[in-house]
Amino acid sequence: xxxxxxxxxxxxxxxxxxxxxxxxxxxxxxxxxxxxxxxxxxxxxxxxxxxxxxxxxxxxxxxxxxxxxxxxxxxxxxxxxxxxxxxxxxxxxxxxxxxxxxxxxxxxxxxxxxxxxxxxxxxxxxxxxxxxxxxxxxxxxxxxxxxxxxxxxxxxxxxxxxxxxxxxxxxxxxxxxxxxxxxxxxxxxxxxxxxxxxxxxxxxxxxxxxxxxxxxxxxxxxxxxxxxxxxxxxxxxxxxxxxxxxxxxxxxxxxxxxxxxxxxxxxxxxxxxxxxxxxxxxxxxxxxxxxxxxxxxxxxxxxxxxxxxxxxxxxxxxxxxxxxxxxxxx
Numbered sequence: 001x002x003x004x005x006x007x008x009x010x011x012x013x014x015x016x017x018x019x020x021x022x023x024x025x026x027x028x029x030x031x032x033x034x035x036x037x038x039x040x041x042x043x044x045x046x047x048x049x050x051x052x053x054x055x056x057x058x059x060x061x062x063x064x065x066x067x068x069x070x071x072x073x074x075x076x077x078x079x080x081x082x083x084x085x086x087x088x089x090x091x092x093x094x095x096x097x098x099x100x101x102x103x104x105x106x107x108x109x110x111x112x113x114x115x116x117x118x119x120x121x122x123x124x125x126x127x128x129x130x131x132x133x134x135x136x137x138x139x140x141x142x143x144x145x146x147x148x149x150x151x152x153x154x155x156x157x158x159x160x161x162x163x164x165x166x167x168x169x170x171x172x173x174x175x176x177x178x179x180x181x182x183x184x185x186x187x188x189x190x191x192x193x194x195x196x197x198x199x200x201x202x203x204x205x206x207x208x209x210x211x212x213x214x215x216x217x218x219x220x221x222x223x224x225x226x227x228x229x230x231x232x233x234x235x236x237x238x239x240x241x242x243x244x245x246x247x248x249x250x251x252x253x254x255x256x257x258x259x260x261x262x263x264x265x266x267x268x269x270x271x272x273x274x275x276x277x278x279x280x281x282x283x284x285x286x287x288x289x290x291x292x293x294x295x296x297x298x299x300x301x302x303x304x305x306x307x308x309x310x311x312x313x314x315x316x317x318x319x320x321x322x323x324x325x326x327x328x329x330x
Contacts, residue, residue: 019255024109087143101135110224126183217262
């Protein structure tokens with residue numbers, strides 16, 4: 001079996017869903033995670049999650065030492081652009097693994113090996129096309145692929161500016177596409193829009209659109225399922241993970257729950273699931289959603305931020321409603 005390790009760099013206080021994220025890692029015992037963090041809070045870390053306590057300043061120094069040119073790494077969020085370098089920068093930690101990768105922690109894993117099979121690991125050198133989960137074969141060529149350029153752009157261009165360049169998604173994918181190297185891009189995850197009070201999956205094949213109106217998620221038997229209502233029927237489809245994308249979730253279950261339901265903005269104990277339950281649970285609650293969003297972001301609202309926020313929201317809704325059919329990596 002090919003060995004896999006996800007590398008996570010997180011500085012600041014872990015989100016409230018982190019204990020459940022850890023539990024979903026625990027339920028994937030054949031995959032490892034390596035976390036670098038400055039949050040010393042007491043968590044029940046499983047055996048397959050290794051924690052390296054450090055500071056952001058130490059990580060800055062490690063990256064800056066790795067490059068022979070000046071790089072900008074002023075805030076933890078900028079690390080997203082440096083993810084494609086993890087294989088080289090952290091090689092001393094991951095040298096014995098077949099694959100290394102990067103992922104987000106605002107998600108819950110289902111059964112990863114159901115989707116990332118040995119056949120896929122044998123065939124592809126890159127698995128995934130999004131920043132919330134990407135794996136790369138641990139060999140020197142791919143570990144140093146960030147040194148290559150495409151369309152007149154190189155990693156140095158992104159590393160020399162404070163602006164986020166979406167390197168882990170757009171640029172990294174282009175490096176593979178431009179060289180004719182196929183990568184596994186099947187949509188096996190549920191990426192939820194943060195613009196809607198109800199669930200809405202943003203990367204979706206056209207034939208799945210009818211299941212994208214009324215649905216919830218169920219976690220059971222260490223696997224994750226979407227249960228949707230369409231054409232008067234209930235459909236049950238398995239996913240590798242659900243990505244909440246900054247969506248605030250109220251947690252009404254224990255961190256080690258083996259079976260539970262995920263409805264918009266809540267994780268609740270398992271109960272009997274009927275068609276009526278799914279329809280009611282997935283119904284939009286606009287007023288509550290808008291009020292919570294305003295309260296959580298009120299401190300940011302002033303004459304300098306209101307207009308940019310409104311523009312961003314309008315663009316987001318436009319993209320959601322008019323360009324929500326297929327994935328885009330270019």
